[in-house]
Amino acid sequence: MRESTGAGRSSGIRIQEVMVRRSPLFITASLYSAVPILAVAVLSAPKIGEPPLTLPHAPPGSAACAAVAPIRIEMTPTRRAGGASAVYEMRFSSSTFGVTVSEAGHYLYDVEVAVKGLPEKTGAVFVAWVATSDLEEWINLGPITNDQPIAGQVGWNKFIVFVTAESASDAESWSQEFYFSALSPSSRMHTMLGHGPFSSEPCLDPRN
Amino acid sequence: MPMLPPLMRLRPSVSPFLPGEGVDVASLSEARPGRIVDLANGDTLALEASLVRRTIRGRTYVMYAFNGQHPGPLIRVSQGAEIVVDFTNRIDLPTSVHWHGVRVENRYDGVPGVTQDPVQPGGRFMYRVRFKDAGIYWYHPHHREDIQQDLGLYGNMFVRPLAADYYGPANREEFLVLDDLLIDDAGLFPFGEEAATHTLMGRFGNVFLVNGEPDFGLEAKRGEVVRFFLTNVSNTRVFNLSFDGARMKVVGADIGKFEREQWVSSVVLAPAQRYVVDVRFEGEGRVALTNRIQAIDHYLATFKPRVDTLAVVAVSEKEAAEDHAEAFEILRENADVISEVDRYREYVDRAPDYELELTLRADDLPLTIKQMMQLDTLYFPPVEWNDAMPMINYVASSRELTWVLRDEGSGAENMEINWRFQVGDAVKIRLHNDIRALHPMQHPMHFHGQRLLVLAQDGIANDNLVWKDTVLLPTGATTDILLELSNPGRWMAHCHIAEHLEAGMKMVFEVE
Numbered sequence: 001m002r003e004s005t006g007a008g009r010s011s012g013i014r015i016q017e018v019m020v021r022r023s024p025l026f027i028t029a030s031l032y033s034a035v036p037i038l039a040v041a042v043l044s045a046p047k048i049g050e051p052p053l054t055l056p057h058a059p060p061g062s063a064a065c066a067a068v069a070p071i072r073i074e075m076t077p078t079r080r081a082g083g084a085s086a087v088y089e090m091r092f093s094s095s096t097f098g099v100t101v102s103e104a105g106h107y108l109y110d111v112e113v114a115v116k117g118l119p120e121k122t123g124a125v126f127v128a129w130v131a132t133s134d135l136e137e138w139i140n141l142g143p144i145t146n147d148q149p150i151a152g153q154v155g156w157n158k159f160i161v162f163v164t165a166e167s168a169s170d171a172e173s174w175s176q177e178f179y180f181s182a183l184s185p186s187s188r189m190h191t192m193l194g195h196g197p198f199s200s201e202p203c204l205d206p207r208n
Numbered sequence: 209m210p211m212l213p214p215l216m217r218l219r220p221s222v223s224p225f226l227p228g229e230g231v232d233v234a235s236l237s238e239a240r241p242g243r244i245v246d247l248a249n250g251d252t253l254a255l256e257a258s259l260v261r262r263t264i265r266g267r268t269y270v271m272y273a274f275n276g277q278h279p280g281p282l283i284r285v286s287q288g289a290e291i292v293v294d295f296t297n298r299i300d301l302p303t304s305v306h307w308h309g310v311r312v313e314n315r316y317d318g319v320p321g322v323t324q325d326p327v328q329p330g331g332r333f334m335y336r337v338r339f340k341d342a343g344i345y346w347y348h349p350h351h352r353e354d355i356q357q358d359l360g361l362y363g364n365m366f367v368r369p370l371a372a373d374y375y376g377p378a379n380r381e382e383f384l385v386l387d388d389l390l391i392d393d394a395g396l397f398p399f400g401e402e403a404a405t406h407t408l409m410g411r412f413g414n415v416f417l418v419n420g421e422p423d424f425g426l427e428a429k430r431g432e433v434v435r436f437f438l439t440n441v442s443n444t445r446v447f448n449l450s451f452d453g454a455r456m457k458v459v460g461a462d463i464g465k466f467e468r469e470q471w472v473s474s475v476v477l478a479p480a481q482r483y484v485v486d487v488r489f490e491g492e493g494r495v496a497l498t499n500r501i502q503a504i505d506h507y508l509a510t511f512k513p514r515v516d517t518l519a520v521v522a523v524s525e526k527e528a529a530e531d532h533a534e535a536f537e538i539l540r541e542n543a544d545v546i547s548e549v550d551r552y553r554e555y556v557d558r559a560p561d562y563e564l565e566l567t568l569r570a571d572d573l574p575l576t577i578k579q580m581m582q583l584d585t586l587y588f589p590p591v592e593w594n595d596a597m598p599m600i601n602y603v604a605s606s607r608e609l610t611w612v613l614r615d616e617g618s619g620a621e622n623m624e625i626n627w628r629f630q631v632g633d634a635v636k637i638r639l640h641n642d643i644r645a646l647h648p649m650q651h652p653m654h655f656h657g658q659r660l661l662v663l664a665q666d667g668i669a670n671d672n673l674v675w676k677d678t679v680l681l682p683t684g685a686t687t688d689i690l691l692e693l694s695n696p697g698r699w700m701a702h703c704h705i706a707e708h709l710e711a712g713m714k715m716v717f718e719v720e
Contacts, residue, residue, distance in 0.1 A: 097476035098680040099591050105448045105501040157511035188586040191509035
């Protein structure tokens with residue numbers, strides 16, 4: 001038997017160092033600035049399928065990996081993006097248990113964002129963000145370029161991934177210059193409140 | 209969980225069943241707490257399945273028990289021991305006993321239709337059980353598990369390792385059997401007589417039981433390191449367990465130790481799985497064992513955090529007699545496990561020998577349910593932690609749907625599959641949990657009679673292996689396992705959600 005020293009309170013789940021912000025002062029402003037994001041994200045459902053862009057960090061080449069892929073979501077461009085494209089991929093963070101969740105039960109995903117064809121923008125850097133769908137919390141994943149994807153870990157039930165142009169890569173909150181956005185798959189969960197074959201049925205009061 | 213009115217009116221196509229029809233509940237003995245039975249090599253255990261009276265939070269039910277105990281007696285033996293179990297069936301259904309995870313001789317594996325005939329009411333069967341591997345195991349019926357296991361027929365087996373320092377030091381060992389029971393105002397919620405109900409997602413309970421108790425409590429001393437052996441015997445529920453405020457490291461799983469111990473913030477425990485965790489209780493006070501999940505409310509399409517306290521550990525001010533604080537801080541690396549699994553590491557990069565798809569055929573569900581489910585295909589959670597569609601689930605019996613294991617090489621499904629191996633073979637099996645199914649769901653897959661390693665999931669190699677017999681496959685996941693064929697005979701592999709098993713999700717493989 002060999003022994004190694006423990007790592008203190010580490011949970012055993014790899015947590016990347018990312019900047020998380022939650023500030024009531026930011027929220028009002030953020031809600032205004034988020035309108036374009038939400039409009040794009042809600043009106044245009046993210047597409048899962050064959051994207052025009054692939055991430056350079058494919059899983060290590062082996063027979064173990066040949067048949068599988070992470071969830072890959074094509075991001076919706078704004079008019080600013082011109083002909084550029086973006087995609088994000090998510091897969092479970094590594095875990096002993098086959099499914100990776102936090103103590104509170106949130107799924108933990110490794111998310112990687114890549115862009116292609118973004119034009120140079122003088123005095124600005126492109127930054128990838130992840131935010132909860134109520135925009136109460138967000139993470140600056142870091143700067144992103146056509147050559148360099150950016151990755152981080154997400155542990156929220158529903159979230160939005162988006163790319164903005166900022167004056168600094170370590171911006172605490174995003175500006176209004178949005179280029180891409182996409183919802184998490186969980187954001188598309190279907191409500192069963194009266195529609196389809198049941199649209200004429202009286203709905204139960206969900207507060208009861 | 210509210211459902212739409214048309215769904216609330218649906219009923220399953222099977223007759224309701226509860227045990228002990230016509231029996232005066234007062235005539236039955238009250239179930240007793242489970243006891244530990246230490247057995248030596250060559251000993252015989254008389255094991256009887258019977259009806260019992262069970263009082264839970266002041267209400268009385270007719271349930272089943274092994275030797276009148278909930279859970280059944282904890283069989284404790286030393287590695288290498290062999291015991292005889294003289295089993296008698298005194299319940300009102302045919303049954304059998306399966307020794308989950310133990311590499312027993314094939315004829316004693318307890319699978320009706322594969323290794324034995326069911327034991328009829330009043331009948332007996334002599335099992336001979338040899339415990340080759342150290343670890344934590346459990347026994348349960350393999351005939352209408354959805355009813356019999358849910359109503360109390362389960363118990364642990366603990367195989368003491370031969371080496372005294374197999375695990376790190378701990379002040380003591382505790383065995384926790386986790387379950388849930390579905391009870392409404394009228395009593396136990398009925399099962400399906402001719403076929404299982406709840407076959408879409410399995411039968412979730414609404415009363416949590418630890419060692420058969422809804423309000424389980426333990427005592428510990430300040431500074432004590434307690435080694436918990438956790439077993440999930442529920443029909444379908446996956447737990448996300450933590451001891452609030454206490455540090456926890458996972459040291460072992462189904463069949464022995466991990467290559468490396470790990471700190472964890474919670475333990476995800478699927479049906480039939482076991483994990484071994486060391487927990488140190490540093491300060492005086494009450495520490496809750498909780499199940500924390502993000503439940504899904506399909507009605508509103510939202511996640512709702514849910515915390516259930518399963519048990520409470522009362523930590524006294526009195527200090528532990530022996531202080532293992534220093535050893536607890538050490539994460540051990542187990543050279544014996546590493547060297548044993550080294551010979552299989554090359555399989556990570558090999559092409560799979562077999563591929564199985566796990567999917568669903570649900571052509572005969574009521575139209576309203578199919579319409580509803582066809583609308584609900586935009587998001588499937590990796591794990592169904594709660595019953596988000598209780599009425600749809602309830603009315604779906606194994607008459608209306610079939611859960612499918614499909615051999616992608618031959619196209620054979622479920623019991624048509626008959627893989628053949630030789631003793632000494634090792635095969636890599638790729639398991640695809642089909643996300644395109646009408647209602648995809650996680651599956652805890654159990655392979656009888658052998659050991660397996662989880663090599664990779666979704667293309668990521670597993671860097672901390674442990675021998676297992678049950679692997680959790682999240683929805684949409686692709687998981688590679690290495691199945692070591694060491695034990696001859698005809699063996700079953702199946703999903704360990706009891707209702708999925710009843711709905712066909714099983715196959716046989718033969719080792720010659």
